[in-house]
Amino acid sequence: MTRTPHILIVEDDREIATLVSRFLRNNDFRIKAVANGREMDVALQDGRFDLIVLDLMLPGEDGLSLCRRLRSNGSIPIIMLTAKAEEIDRILGLEMGADDYLVKPFNPRELLARIRAVLRRAGGTPAPDVGESSVLSFSGWRLDKAVRRLFNPQGERVVLTGAEIDLLLAFCERPRRVLSRDQLLDLTQGRAAAPFERSIDVLVSRLRQKMERNPREPELIQTIRSGGYMFSPEIELSPGNPG
Amino acid sequence: MTRTPHILIVEDDREIATLVSRFLRNNDFRIKAVANGREMDVALQDGRFDLIVLDLMLPGEDGLSLCRRLRSNGSIPIIMLTAKAEEIDRILGLEMGADDYLVKPFNPRELLARIRAVLRRAGGTPAPDVGESSVLSFSGWRLDKAVRRLFNPQGERVVLTGAEIDLLLAFCERPRRVLSRDQLLDLTQGRAAAPFERSIDVLVSRLRQKMERNPREPELIQTIRSGGYMFSPEIELSPGNPG
């Protein structure tokens, strides 16, 4: 049903990071912890997260800057951690729009409560990001994210099932990158792969049947042996001419 | 355009009430303070409010009950005040859906920050505050919230039953989000789903029969398998030309 929320912690103090991670894991969250902005970017590329817990003081790019960047990109909920109470005023003054704030040292239960509140507020699952434009296109194909429909270069509707659309959306969000089966499963279902699991393979096969000119020689979805799959087309935001 | 936000404070401790009122007035809010649930009801009859600050412990009907009532009526943002930190867990456990929580004694600046955050969220999100205008529209449809009537893009009245309208309103308040059946049931009736309950499914089906061009291939209400449903259109506040 509602899958377990996936939370990304950006915190350079290893002790706090492990403490919090463990506590939250014990409370039914999936946790990934990273130590700085660069690692955060990588993590965001690889997986889908429901909420970010962000330390203000970080080596390299600091939390404020990261927060602003995240905000300009999307609407993922953010909880900020600060070392000093006085900082909160400064943060608020800067209006960088975190969803909540917490002063260190904090009780993990407090963080837990805030996370739950923010997640509940955010409402449902962060839907397959129906961003600004709901239509994207690639190699003549058009994909309408809002109504989850696909049209081939001839403008005909190609009916996809829900899981197929989810997978295609995951590919479209990360084109021209090798994605492991594990990543794809995380992106589409927010869960890890069981050993011997082949469901992504099957789904790719079904997508190919419906989309590839010749499924034996795929042009859109490439197989990367012992690596995963890669979506090769370039994504355009403005919808291609259907004619 | 952005008028000064109007805030209703429900707090029986006169000292806190005046203190907070004065502080918030100094920060450009319009404030009305009342001491219990009955007065709150009267105030809500008389004026429009953008947010309610609600004390948990109140004489007569307590804050929890009030909160649930408010939630079942509309989507006005609520911030709850509690006397003890431990209560937060209890409140969260009860899932009555305030937008934020604050433990007494609190710094008024903290309350200010929370209010701003909640308002920003409520105002900035794609979900417009249905309370503002009584008419909202999507994909050519018009829904008059005040008289609970729906008109199709041709301007013809489409008769919906009460439960159908409630569900449609819930969707309109959270468009483009995946909403679980549990959430939908909570939003429309304020109760949890029993195991094997299918009533939301049936209601969705009935809505589709009345609203979708082709109910077999829904454009407005998408099924998200093993997740729930998603209302895909964008909500506009200015009503379309009735034609």
Next chain:
DNA sequence: CGGCGTCGGAAACGATTGGAAACAATTCCG
């Protein structure tokens, strides 16, 4: 060049999920 192990594609199967229809309970209204 050929054998072997690994990897991925395809097909078949079975479990889960959601749509639809029929029915029962409840509410509404006079």
Next chain:
DNA sequence: CGGAATTGTTTCCAATCGTTTCCGACGCCG
């Protein structure tokens, strides 16, 4: 009180999706 409208429940069925199995493709090694 009675009938109609409304709403929830149950049942059946088709679509969907994950699993399993088999087999061919590929690479590594001698």
